[in-house]
Amino acid sequence: MSLTKEQCFDQLLRSHDVKPEGKSAGWLEQIRVEALASAGALNFPSAKQDDWRFTDLSSLFQHAFYPVDSIASVKLADIEKFLIPDAIRLVFIDGCYAAGLSDLKRAGSGVTVTSLAERLGDLRVEENFGRHAPYKQDAFVALNTNFFEDGAWVHVSGEIAAPIHILHVATCRDAPSAIYPRCLVVIEPFSRATVVEDYAGLNDGIYFSNAVTEVVMKDHAQLQHVRVQREEKNAFHVGHGSVKLGTGSVYAATSLAFGARVSRHTLHVIQNGEGAEMHLDGLALIAGRQIADTHTLIDHAAPRGRSVQLHKCIADGAAHAIFSGKIIVHVGAVGTDSVQSSRNLLLSDKAHIDTQPQLEIFNDDVSCKHGAAIGQIxxxxxxxxxxxxxxxxxxxxxxxxxxxxxxxxxxxxxxxxxxxxxxxxxxxxxxxx
Amino acid sequence: MINKESRILLEVKNLKAEVAGVEILKGVDLTIRAGEVHAIMGINGSGKSTFSKVLAGHPDYTVTGGSATFEGRDLFALAAEERARAGLFLAFQYPVEIPGVSNSALLRLAYNTLQLDRGLEELDPLEFDDLVQEKIKVVEMNPSFLGRSVNEGFSGGEKKRNEILQMAVLEPKLAILDETDSGLDIDALRIVAKGVNSLLSSDNAVVMVTHYQRLLNYIVPDYVHVMDGGRIVRTGGKELALELEARGYDWLRAAA
Structure with missing residues (x-):
């Protein structure tokens, strides 16, 4: 069955009718209603939208994706190859929390790592969930915000040395499935943590993983944030991350895209606090007919922020890699220091890389450098x-x-x-x- | 050391080669036997660097005539990596930097590739480290260079020493040193020369491609060849290099 773009979107929206009732809370229901309404109004992005003009989603639109209606039986041995020794581990199977596969014993005092659905009554969840990711502007974020079953809730107050591994595994059913991984991370003032977001699949069935992550860093917080997209080869993956940085905070992100037939990762980092620092490193390594798109937006909205970004794409076969990195230095963000570099390696004549570094500067007292290069071996x-x-x-x-x-x-x-x-x-x- | 009885390593006959359609080598003849040290001298553009690259199999150069045999095998029937495995080594005039590949990893990979090709055992990292720690003494290199990316951030002299370290590890039958002396200060030159000398034996041979006589004070050649216009126009002993140093190249060109 091959669908049109509209039919595909309708199918995703219709899955609302058969979604089993999960845990909820009044405030969340309100957000879900708004998200569903905006999803319906927004529809899938069109190739005419600047943010999507390089990204061919047509292979996604061909499929009818169904909600996951039962919990798959997955054993620890099935996900062994993805595990990180000595990590605090939260595992989600098709978007549902798998307590039996998770290992939370290393989470000490001051650290909460758990299922989001179980903590909807926590005021800190209510204050942050859906407040950062733009579900009113982005159809994928809207779909996730409405349909997500569960997600990771990470709250760190203090320092935690063990990495927090949030592993989202898709099992792939008989029919193509849509899953909605979700993460909410809050790092309290002067606290430090390492979070690894990890997206993987268990077989080469067709599925659509539509993930949203919100990260809030309070003043002088530090986070090392790793994102690994190693979905299976027939998967579609769209991920959105929204990160807010408080005064003097340090955010270091390393994002890797290896998997999926088509993937898109949008990362929006907002420097709201003075003197915050961000390091964004990314790598897309793709081959065959894969498409991997990385869009990053750094908003320097406060003085003396520093951003250092290095993004690399490696494309072999007939793969298509896209990088768009926009940096906006807002009025008042004096003393901003920003360096962005896009380096790309084409391994075959049929591979294709589009790179688009963009700087928008609205005041004088800044140092911004950017550059892009595409080469062969x-x-x-x-x-x-x-x-x-x-x-x-x-x-x-x-x-x-x-x-x-x-x-x-x-x-x-x-x-x-x-x-x-x-x-x-x-x-x-x-x-x- | 000249020994007319020793086996021939390389025999080049009437070699012609071009780059981008321009003929650079116009008939080079050269025979190298085991145990010999050769120097090829000449001005810029005489074809001496081209000659070394053609022998090593650089893809930019096309052989248009003549022949070269290496231990009896048709050199030009071999790919660059096969020539290396057969025991031919080129020390580069401009060693490339390879960020992300550590010196020790490259050396071990190259060493083990040759070992496998010769039907010998590969060395694991610990065993190889024992070997390489001995070899770096040859070029008086600080062991910290082993952990660094190949040539990245190395000075000119360090890069050249690194080439000789590769030679020491791979133990080629024939090493071609392409302007290994260029960019070296006198101390580095001495170290490099001492390293090369320590690797010389009656079973291998060295060809030094150089502009200047300076290196030949330290690595004394059995033969000095002068290239001009894509040919070897004169061959002599080490005294020919001194004569060139004193008189320049013009008198040879005039004579030719």
Whole structure:
């Protein structure tokens, strides 16, 4: 069955009728109603919208996605390969909390890591949920906000050394399914944490993972935020992150996109507090007919903010990678220091990369630099490696891996650096694990 | 050391080659036997760097005539990596930087590739570290360079030393040093030369491609060849280099 774009959207909206009643609260019902209304009004984005003009979603629109109506039976062994040793682990299967697969014993005092649905009565949840992600402007965020079953609730007051691993796993049913992962992270003043958001699938069925994450960093909070998108090959993944930064806070994000047939990640970071710092590193590594789109927006809305961004795309086969990085320095954001770099590696003649760094500056006293480069494997380096006995393929793989490794190395969780390093080696050499 | 009885490593006959449709090598003849040290000198544009790159298999150059055999095998039938595995080594004039690949990882990968090709055991990282710690003494390199990305942030002299370290690890039969002396201060030159000398044996050979006589004070050649206009126009002993240093290249060109 092949649908039109409108039919596909209607199907997603209709799933509301059969959605089982989950836990709720009055304030949330209000938000859900608004979200459903705005989803209906917004519909899917069109290619005429500037933010979507490079991103071909037509393969998504062909499918009818159904809500997940039963909880899949997943064993720990099934998700073993995704696990991070010594992490605080929250596992969601098709958007539903899997307590039996989660491991919260390392969460000490001052740290809450749990199911969102179980804490709807928590005032801190109510104060933050849906207040940052733009469900009135973005149809995907609206769909998620209305349809999400459950999500991660991370609240940190103090310092926690163990990484908090939020693992969203799709099981893939007989019919294409739509799942709505959700995360809410609040880091209190002078508190520190590492959060790993992880999106994966268990088989190559068709599913649509539509994720939303909200992060609130209070004054002088520090967060290392890793996002791994390693969905299965027939998956569609659309993710939105909204991050608010308080005074003197430090936000370091490393976002990786390896998987999915089509993926889009939108990250919006707002520097609301003076002197906040953000480091945004990203890597898209795709092949075949994959499409991976990363849109980032950094709003310097307060003085003396600092942002450093490095985004890399590696596209092989007939893949299409997109990067759009906008930085806005608002009136009053004096002393802003911003550096953005987009570096891209094309591995085949049929691969395609669009990169669009954009700076909008509304005051004088700033230092902003940005640059973009698209290249192929360096032929001098290739010849050098061959002259040392490496085959052409081995040499290409080594150089590609090295290009990717710069981003992987920024991940603050060593076991993840190692396991993802192996994953990208396998991807690069064409061995799918 | 000249020994007319020793086996021929490389035999080049009437070699012609072009880059981007322009003929650079116009008939080069050269025979190198095991145990010999050769120097190829010449002005910029004489074809000496092209010659070394053609032998190593650089893709920009096209062989248009003549032949080259390496231990009896047709060199031009081999891909660049096969030439390396056969024991040919090129020390680059401008060593490339490879961010993200550590020096030790590259050395081990290259070493193990050659080991496998020769039907020998690969070394694991610990075993290889023992080997490489010995080898870096040859070029008096600080072990901290092993953990750094290949040539990234290295000075000119460090890059050249790194090339010789690769030579020390890979133990080629024939090493071509393409302007290895350029950009070296006198101390680095001495270290590099000492390293090369320590690697010389009666089983291998070295070709130094150089502009200046300076390097030849430290690595004494058995033969000095002068290239001009894409040919070897003169061959002599080490005294030819001194003569070139004293008189320049013009008298040769005039004579040719």
């Amino acid at each position: 360096d032929l001098d380096a290739l010849f050098f490696l061959k002259s040392r006995g490496l085959t052409e393929e081995r040499a290409r793989n080594l150089l590609t891996h090295a290009f990717a490794a710069e981003i992987i190395a920024k991940i603050p969780v060593l076991s993840l650096v190692e396991s993802l390093g192996r994953t990208i080696l396998d991807r690069i050499s064409g061995v799918r694990t």
